[in-house]
Amino acid sequence: MAISVRYFATLREQLGRSEDRLETSGPVTAKAAWDQATDHQALPAQTLVAINMEYASRTDLVGDGDEVAFFPPVTGG
Amino acid sequence: MMACEIRAQPFDPWQTLADYQGRLPPGQYGATSVFVGTMRNMNEQRSVQAMTLEHYPGMTEKHLNTICEEAGSRWQLLDCLIVHRTGEISVNDPIVLVAVWSAHRGGAIEACRFLIEELKHRAPFWKKERLSESEESRWVSGNSNYGDHA
Numbered sequence: 001m002a003i004s005v006r007y008f009a010t011l012r013e014q015l016g017r018s019e020d021r022l023e024t025s026g027p028v029t030a031k032a033a034w035d036q037a038t039d040h041q042a043l044p045a046q047t048l049v050a051i052n053m054e055y056a057s058r059t060d061l062v063g064d065g066d067e068v069a070f071f072p073p074v075t076g077g
Numbered sequence: 078m079m080a081c082e083i084r085a086q087p088f089d090p091w092q093t094l095a096d097y098q099g100r101l102p103p104g105q106y107g108a109t110s111v112f113v114g115t116m117r118n119m120n121e122q123r124s125v126q127a128m129t130l131e132h133y134p135g136m137t138e139k140h141l142n143t144i145c146e147e148a149g150s151r152w153q154l155l156d157c158l159i160v161h162r163t164g165e166i167s168v169n170d171p172i173v174l175v176a177v178w179s180a181h182r183g184g185a186i187e188a189c190r191f192l193i194e195e196l197k198h199r200a201p202f203w204k205k206e207r208l209s210e211s212e213e214s215r216w217v218s219g220n221s222n223y224g225d226h227a
Contacts (some may be wrong), residue, residue, distance in 0.1 A: 002197055009131055009203035010216050031091040046219075050201070053136035069133060075201025076130070076161060076175050077114050 001026060001064035002005040008071035011047065027063040030056060038039060046073055078149065079157045083132065085164045090174040091133035097158050097176070106155045106178040110189035114173040116166050120217070128217075130163045130172070133201035137161075144195045148177070152184035153193070159192065161202065194223055204216035 003022040013020045020037040028036070030049045049056050050069040062068045081096070098109065118125055145157050152162045160174040175192045179185040197220040204217040 006133075008133055008201065009205070032131050050133075050136060053139050054135070057200075069136070071133065071201060071218040072203065072216070074197070074199065074201050075204045075220050076132070077197035077220065 003033055003062050004063070005033055006065040006067060006069040008069065010072045011044075011070050014043070022067070026065040027061040028072075029059050030062055030068050033062050033068050034058075044072070045072070047071065048073065078129035078143070079145040081138055081145060081159045082161070083137060084136075084162050087167075087170055088160060088162070088174075090160065090171045093160055093174060094158075094176055098178070101156055101178060104198070108178070108185035110177045111173055112173070112175040112193045114130065114211050116168050116170050116172055118168045118209075120206060121136040122208075125206045126209040127185065128166050128204050128206045130166055131203045132161075132163050132203070136201050137191070140200050141196065144192055144199065147195070148188040148191055149189050152179065152188045154179045154184060154188055157188065157192065161200070163202070165187070175184070177178065184218060188221075 001024045003024060005020040005022055007015050007018055009012050022037055024035055030051060044048060048068050049058055051060055051062055052067055094111060116128065141159050145159065148154060148157060155178045160175045162172050165174060175189055177185045177189045205214055206217060207214050
């Protein structure tokens with residue numbers, strides 16, 4: 001299964017990249033996708049998760065063709 | 078009814094507002110409520126010279142549209158407009174324009190407040206400030222709640 005993993009703002013800078021492509025044998029949780037993509041780097045407590053551009057939780061599943069994104073609290077406006 | 082735009086270049090909110098309102102059917106709206114957010118030269122006790130606004134293309138537009146739809150279902154609105162900057166922003170540059178048109182003032186004012194508050198807490202934008210006294214940059218850590226600085 002191909003999963004797109006995206007990072008924004010502080011997380012993008014800390015990881016030094018904005019995106020990873022994951023291959024998994026089946027659906028995985030958002031947190032598991034993070035662990036696999038980042039080689040188990042710590043996920044900051046306040047990190048927000050979006051799956052296919054909708055807010056989600058770390059335990060929600062991502063599968064083939066999905067995009068999961070990780071980013072800090074938003075600061076627009 | 079409604080438009081949400083992301084602008085990578087500086088814009089004049091008042092000209093944008095006039096242009097947009099000029100296309101609305103005259104005689105139908107009796108109330109226009111407007112919020113304009115502008116970049117300050119000071120934040121959290123530090124002098125700031127500029128900032129970069131990052132966003133999540135696609136998710137941002139999706140959530141701005143959702144917020145407008147929610148406002149349209151809660152109040153009787155004729156139209157609403159959100160314009161938000163991204164990219165390099167200088168002190169005194171407008172960052173965001175929110176405008177709401179309705180028949181009466183109650184819906185317009187309440188919906189305008191709702192839109193800017195929801196935008197600040199749900200739309201995926203992130204500000205990185207460049208401080209004035211040094212070349213140091215810092216990410217803004219979070220948006221305050223309405224009334225925190227009253």
